[in-house]
Amino acid sequence: MRLKVVCGLDWIFYSANGRYNDTTNKKITSNKAQMPLQPRTAKHARFIKNTLQKINTDGSVIYACEFDKQAYRDELFTLLNVNFPDRQKKAVVKRRSEFLAGRYMAQLAMRTLQQKAQSSFTNGIATFAQQQVQVGDNREPIWPEGLQGSISHSENKAICVVKPASPSTFTGLDLEHYAASSTANELAKFVMSDTEIALIEKLPLPKHIAFTLVFSAKESLYKALYPYIQQFFGFDCANLLSVDMHNQTLCLELNHPKLATLKFDNCFTCQFSFWQDCLLTQLTG
Secondary structure: OOOEEEOOOOEEEOOOOOOEOOOOOOEOOOOOOEOOOOOOOHHHHHHEEEEEEEEOOOOOEEEEEEEOHHHOOOOHHHHOOOOOOHHHHOOOHHHHHHHHHHHHHHHHHHHHHHHHHOOOOOOOOOOHHHOOOEEOOOOOEEOOOOEEEEEEEEOOEEEEEEEEOOOOOOEEEEEEEOOOHHHHHHHHHHHOOHHHHHHHOOOOOOHHHHHHHHHHHHHHHHHHHHHHHOOOOOHHHEEEEEEEOOOOEEEEEEOOHHHHHOOOOOEEEEEEEEEOOEEEEEEEO
16 A cells, blocks of 8 residues: 545545655645545535545555534534434534544445445445444444444544454554644653654654654554554554655554464554645554
8 A cells, every 4th residue: 555645635545656845745646536425415515525535455445534623513413424422422523523524434435345345245244334433432433343444533634444354454544733843842752762763863854743653653553453452552562663765654563462362463564645734644454
């Protein structure tokens, strides 16, 4: 998988053609993604904007959008056929709008995956497009049987990846706006070791963007492996080994006692891409 920028709508999707420009902090490429269904109602259209779809060769489906928090209304949960959990009803509008946008991207991704899967899969996932992504005790997404996925949002953007599940596969993604320089300086020692800090200082990136890259990659790793490990693990459990700016990948080593019981190597490759003031990372396997 490779990340690509969609020209015209400036959204990042999968391609190897983009390159980071140290002057503009943008990726440049000419590839385009496919446009999916557009909003069905005026209220929907004001909230969900610039929806994009990508179907990958590994069978996964990605949906992403921009959304307008000012256009959010609670009734949109009903209009978009997304469950409105009691916990979310108590949240501030910002959290409710982020939750809705992310879960709606999941609904679209599951619908598309079902259309693809009907001719290939028959093991209990024929109707997952009519199911909802539930919320676990630790606020993690609980996917319908036969599926695995990951949801992320940042400010006014949401993204989701869904793929058929198997005991030996995983997927996790994370979208982050660049951390402020003051935040990066304050939190660096909690996210990275001295060795990792020394490594990113050699990258052709501003320090706050390099910090965001490592933070986001470790978040993606956590999301990818949580369904198997089933417990919280901190930033110190993942070590940055290398960063390849040309291919836009980095390698993370996970040191966790439960890893020995899983059929995974302890080194994971993470794809990453830049978009305006955001950074997207993803691990899949």
